[in-house]
Amino acid sequence: MSDQIAIEQGRQPWLPAGNAELVATLHHYDMPLVGVIRQAGYLYLFRCIEGHIEASNLWAYTRLDRNELASLRQTSPDDLDATLDHLSDGRPTILALSHEDNGVTFSALIPHPLAYPSLLHAAGEALHAASSEIDEKLARSVA
Amino acid sequence: MIGACFVGVKAIRPVGRSALTPSLQAQKIGLDVRRWGRNVRSLAREKAGNGDSEGRKMTNVLTARPLRLETPLTQYGRTDKTGFRVRPRPVAEKGISLIAGQLTARQARRLVVRRGIYRPSVDAVRHTTVSDLSDADFTVRPDPTPAIPDHVLVTYDGEWDDEVAERFNACFGPTVTEEDIDV
Numbered sequence: 001m002s003d004q005i006a007i008e009q010g011r012q013p014w015l016p017a018g019n020a021e022l023v024a025t026l027h028h029y030d031m032p033l034v035g036v037i038r039q040a041g042y043l044y045l046f047r048c049i050e051g052h053i054e055a056s057n058l059w060a061y062t063r064l065d066r067n068e069l070a071s072l073r074q075t076s077p078d079d080l081d082a083t084l085d086h087l088s089d090g091r092p093t094i095l096a097l098s099h100e101d102n103g104v105t106f107s108a109l110i111p112h113p114l115a116y117p118s119l120l121h122a123a124g125e126a127l128h129a130a131s132s133e134i135d136e137k138l139a140r141s142v143a
Numbered sequence: 144m145i146g147a148c149f150v151g152v153k154a155i156r157p158v159g160r161s162a163l164t165p166s167l168q169a170q171k172i173g174l175d176v177r178r179w180g181r182n183v184r185s186l187a188r189e190k191a192g193n194g195d196s197e198g199r200k201m202t203n204v205l206t207a208r209p210l211r212l213e214t215p216l217t218q219y220g221r222t223d224k225t226g227f228r229v230r231p232r233p234v235a236e237k238g239i240s241l242i243a244g245q246l247t248a249r250q251a252r253r254l255v256v257r258r259g260i261y262r263p264s265v266d267a268v269r270h271t272t273v274s275d276l277s278d279a280d281f282t283v284r285p286d287p288t289p290a291i292p293d294h295v296l297v298t299y300d301g302e303w304d305d306e307v308a309e310r311f312n313a314c315f316g317p318t319v320t321e322e323d324i325d326v
Contacts, residue, residue, distance in 0.1 A: 012234055027290030029219075029240040029255045031232055034290060052256050054225050080289050081257055100232050 004094050005037070005044045005061045010103040013059040013096060014046060026072065026080065029053070034084065036069055037061075043069055045088060049119050055101070060119055061094040062087070090114045095123045106130070174201055208243060208293060210285055212274040216241040216295055219251035222267050222320060229308040238298035239311070241283075242291060245270060248320055254291050269315040279310050 007016040014022055014032040020039045027034035033048040043064040051057030064072075068087050075083045096107040108126035116122040166176040174197060179186055183201065190198020218241050220227035231238055242251060248266040273283045276297055286296035299307055 026288060027257075028286070028288050028294060029291065030228055033255075053219065053221070053228065075289065077289055077292055100234070103234075 003042065003063055004092060004109060005039055005042075005063075007061075007094060007096055007104055007107045009105060009107075012103050013048070013057070013098045016046075016061070016096065016104055024069065024073065026084075036064060036072065045072075045084070047084065047088070056097065056099045058120065058123055059096045059098060059104075060088065061096070062091045093119065093122075095119060095126060097123070097127070176201075208285065210243060210273050210283060210295065212272070212277065214243055214273045215245040216243060216271050216273065216276070216283070217246040217251050217268050218242075218271070218315065219246075219248070219255045220267050220269065220318070221265050222318065223265055227267075227269060227312075227315070227318070229312045230303045238296045240286075241271075241295045241297060243285070243293040243295050257290070264320060267318045267320045269318050271314045271316065275314045276311075279314050281311065281314075 005016065005020075008018065011017060011020075012031075014025075014035060014037070016037070017039060020037045022032065022035060023038050023043070024036040025032045025034075026036075029052060032046075033052055035046055037044045037046055043066065044061050045064050045068075047060050048057050049060050064087060072083060072087070090113060093110045093113050094107055095110055096104045098104045106127065108123070108130070110116070110119070110122045110126065113119060113122060116125065176183055179201065187198050187201035190201070218227055218239075228239055242254060246254075246268060248263070248268045249261050251268045252261055252266045276283050280299070282298045282300065284296055284298075286294050288294050297311070299311075301307070303311075
């Protein structure tokens with residue numbers, strides 16, 4: 001079984017599957033922006049990484065363990081960002097694109113986030129790769 | 144402008160008292176302080192430490208900075224097409240978020256977006272008060288989070304339709320993009 005979160009298209013990013021449960025909200029502004037989800041017994045940190053107040057936004061999901069959740073809950077507001085960076089840095093990450101009307105519309109696994117200048121670059125490359133594959137199939141289907 | 148909220152006959156209310164006591168705030172989110180006994184603070188902290196959601200909510204209510212009618216509130220937005228939110232997001236949203244205090248755009252961006260590049264001509268704020276929103280029939284309550292201890296939630300008891308959105312929008316002063324506000 002994969003140790004990455006399973007995302008269902010059309011779901012809201014803070015509850016990205018029918019079997020996902022929101023166990024902690026660390027940052028909320030009009031919607032949960034950073035928090036922890038439990039799915040099938042595993043814990044996942046979710047973060048909005050771009051588009052915090054926009055209609056569409058980009059999200060990152062990484063695995064956590066119980067001790068890390070406990071440390072997040074005890075983190076002071078001043079240390080929150082550093083703790084989040086520490087807990088997510090370099091870990092395999094699922095990136096998801098979401099729109100407030102349609103929920104999650106695209107997601108991709110980024111096995112090695114540190115290979116990119118930022119998660120936004122990784123998302124751009126993943127979307128570009130998907131688009132190129134579709135273009136190739138489209139070209140073949142009409143040839 | 145802010146004065147737009149005072150159109151019509153309004154009851155005169157005392158200024159300087161808490162708009163909502165902690166026990167009333169707790170009641171609004173379904174928690175009965177009396178049921179928790181005299182040691183409500185320590186009990187709430189203990190429950191929160193064990194991951195209990197009611198304990199966390201009660202701790203939040205008891206530790207939140209009380210809102211007074213004259214408390215200024217800041218909404219973060221942008222001068223581009225994003226603008227300022229005037230109604231909750233369409234799915235699963237409880238209300239609209241604001242931050243207690245008279246914040247600048249840079250300060251508000253720091254709390255909401257956390258990182259990235261501050262753009263002085265795009266990042267923006269606008270301000271209102273608890274009193275203005277209450278007079279326009281909105282409910283304002285502290286909703287602290289680890290990321291924004293002064294996070295405030297604005298809700299409306301009824302459908303948040305176009306008229307309500309317009310009324311909400313009218314409660315705010317002008318859009319401010321420069322750091323020209325004394326904090």
